[in-house]
Amino acid sequence: MLEPNANGHFSVARMPLATDAAKWFEASILGVLPDLVSAARRLTKNTADAEDLVAEAVAKAWLNLATLKDPSRFRGWIFRILTNEFLAARRSQASEPQLESLPSDTGDFSIFEQLHQPFLLWWSNPEKEFLDKLLREDLIRAIESVPETFRVVVLLADVHGLSYQEIADAVGVPIGTVRSRLARARSILQKALWEHARDAGVRPQHRNPDVT
Amino acid sequence: MNKSEPINCEEALRLLAVYLDGELHGGEHVSVEHHLNTCRSCFSRAEFERRLKAELGHLGRDDVRPAYEQQIRQLITQFTTSPVKEPRDE
Numbered sequence: 001m002l003e004p005n006a007n008g009h010f011s012v013a014r015m016p017l018a019t020d021a022a023k024w025f026e027a028s029i030l031g032v033l034p035d036l037v038s039a040a041r042r043l044t045k046n047t048a049d050a051e052d053l054v055a056e057a058v059a060k061a062w063l064n065l066a067t068l069k070d071p072s073r074f075r076g077w078i079f080r081i082l083t084n085e086f087l088a089a090r091r092s093q094a095s096e097p098q099l100e101s102l103p104s105d106t107g108d109f110s111i112f113e114q115l116h117q118p119f120l121l122w123w124s125n126p127e128k129e130f131l132d133k134l135l136r137e138d139l140i141r142a143i144e145s146v147p148e149t150f151r152v153v154v155l156l157a158d159v160h161g162l163s164y165q166e167i168a169d170a171v172g173v174p175i176g177t178v179r180s181r182l183a184r185a186r187s188i189l190q191k192a193l194w195e196h197a198r199d200a201g202v203r204p205q206h207r208n209p210d211v212t
Numbered sequence: 213m214n215k216s217e218p219i220n221c222e223e224a225l226r227l228l229a230v231y232l233d234g235e236l237h238g239g240e241h242v243s244v245e246h247h248l249n250t251c252r253s254c255f256s257r258a259e260f261e262r263r264l265k266a267e268l269g270h271l272g273r274d275d276v277r278p279a280y281e282q283q284i285r286q287l288i289t290q291f292t293t294s295p296v297k298e299p300r301d302e
Binding site for chain 2: 021022025026029030033034035037038039041042051054055058059062063111112127131134136139140143154157158159160161163164179182183186190
């Protein structure tokens, strides 16, 4: 197998036309590899599957490099390929629609509003204290509990900072659908975070029986 | 339309997520910004949502196993070299 030399360069004899593109591609992929692995782990919830997914996306990306018209849009483009690969694999595996297992009561849940219940106002700055106590694992667990259809959009938007248009392209839905799914996803995510925080003792236990 | 109109808390909160995502433009963007500068309650809500979003953003890069990175390098090498045929193959 051809290996790059100490400077990371390849033999020009083997790649007379594609050397620059190949070097650029490798550098670009390695630059976003931690991002891709992170996204894939949140999507698959499994490191081995995540690594397979990223490898498949990298291979697909090279084969479709000609579709990348603007190199400055590489990040959105590679995330789109990764997302497409994930969703395509899930569609081929799933025997029933992902939408069926959605929670029904999480249309507009807000941690901020929960923390501003009148009986909690004795807390000096409840939202700051809540956020200060959150751990990385708390956030990861909450994200991974969000149903897949919604997890994809909140992951791409809030964790990886993609634009609505990039998310729309990645998921294959209109921007309006991205907005509505994102609103629902954040509500589900915040409710999961709130419930997990209660279980982990991150937020105060209160005596109001109406709020769980 | 770039002209901003005064908005109430309900309207500001309806637009808040899109505003924080940087996807609100023109008059609506200015209206939300102005409301947040004048309403302590909505400002606090915006700060909370902004910080939660920032915390999520910190999850964006995972450590990559060195062996896995090497596998990806080899995969790329394999893919980027395979389309080119040696003269003796033709």
